[in-house]
Amino acid sequence: LAKTTQPISMDSYEGQEVNITCSHNNIATNDYITWYQQFPSQGPRFIIQGYKTKVTNEVASLFIPADRKSSTLSLPRVSLSDTAVYYCLVGGDSGAGSYQLTFGKGTKLSVIP
Amino acid sequence: EAQVTQNPRYLITVTGKKLTVTCSQNMNHEYMSWYRQDPGLGLRQIYYSMNVEVTDKGDVPEGYKVSRKEKRNFPLILESPSPNQTSLYFCASSLSNPGTGVSDTQYFGPGTRLTVL
Numbered sequence: 618l619a620k621t622t623q624p625i626s627m628d629s630y631e632g633q634e635v636n637i638t639c640s641h642n643n644i645a646t647n648d649y650i651t652w653y654q655q656f657p658s659q660g661p662r663f664i665i666q667g668y669k670t671k672v673t674n675e676v677a678s679l680f681i682p683a684d685r686k687s688s689t690l691s692l693p694r695v696s697l698s699d700t701a702v703y704y705c706l707v708g709g710d711s712g713a714g715s716y717q718l719t720f721g722k723g724t725k726l727s728v729i730p
Numbered sequence: 731e732a733q734v735t736q737n738p739r740y741l742i743t744v745t746g747k748k749l750t751v752t753c754s755q756n757m758n759h760e761y762m763s764w765y766r767q768d769p770g771l772g773l774r775q776i777y778y779s780m781n782v783e784v785t786d787k788g789d790v791p792e793g794y795k796v797s798r799k800e801k802r803n804f805p806l807i808l809e810s811p812s813p814n815q816t817s818l819y820f821c822a823s824s825l826s827n828p829g830t831g832v833s834d835t836q837y838f839g840p841g842t843r844l845t846v847l
Contacts, residue, residue: 649834660734660820660838661773704773708828716780716827717788718763718836722772 621705621721628727635692637724639705642686650681650688651706655723661704665690692726700728732757734839736821742845743811751806751842753821761824761834762804763788764796766817767841773820779804780827811846818843 622640629635641650649668653661665672667679667688678691692699702725708718734755743749755762763778765788775788779798793815795807804823808815822836 649828651835653836658841660822660841661836662838663835666835708834715786716761716778717786718775718778718828719789720765720773720775722770 620719621707623703623705623721623724625722626725626727628729629695630729631696632694635695635699635726637690637692637703637705637726638687639690639721640687641705641707644685644707648685648707650679650685651708652677652679652688652690653704653706653720655702655704664703695726695728697728697730699726701726732837734821734823734837736819736839736842738842739840740843742847744847745812746810749808749811749844751808751819751821751844753804753806753839754802755804755821755823755837756802757823757825757837758801759823759825759837760801761827761836762798763822763836764794764804764806765820765822766790766815767820768817776806776819811844813846816844816846 651666652664654664655661665677665679669681672679680689702723704723705721737752764776765773767773774790776794777796779785819842821839824834824836826834828834
């Protein structure tokens, strides 16, 4: 199973771009990389997902290098409302009938006015 | 409204008293999962289910049981709770199994905060 490693915390000023990197050295061929955002006292919610190269949606971009052993979530021009914990999730069909999912420990992003 | 519901939202119990936390989704999702969240440890998967009557262990299954008799429901059972099971629990569901792309996005319930004395 692919284990993930993320920075525990990050600080950023409003309006800056924030990049959060997740390491997943043992990622399997069938694994997708998904990022979730969690506010206090709420369940995580989906931000973005990718398999390789770059993915962009209305809230974030996800950069995945060719070897897929890491991924970087990019949040453009953060605001105070982006203060949250961000989780990297790697998972897929291991090929042995296992669909276990492993979250990282999360990165607590604090946006400063 | 598409959602995952959990009950109860808060529960205080004593060691050894069997309890069940219910989880229900109204999106006809195949994959359902239970997680526990503890400070500094992030989200850890307890059990998951790929479909009715198909369940499997996650990272931390000890002390827990699950069942999937109906597609929409996935209860978490603690037969003999202990204080180390004090945690915040989340149920989640997705349309398809992990590894299938966009349709495997997980939708999380609001959480159940369990305290075992």
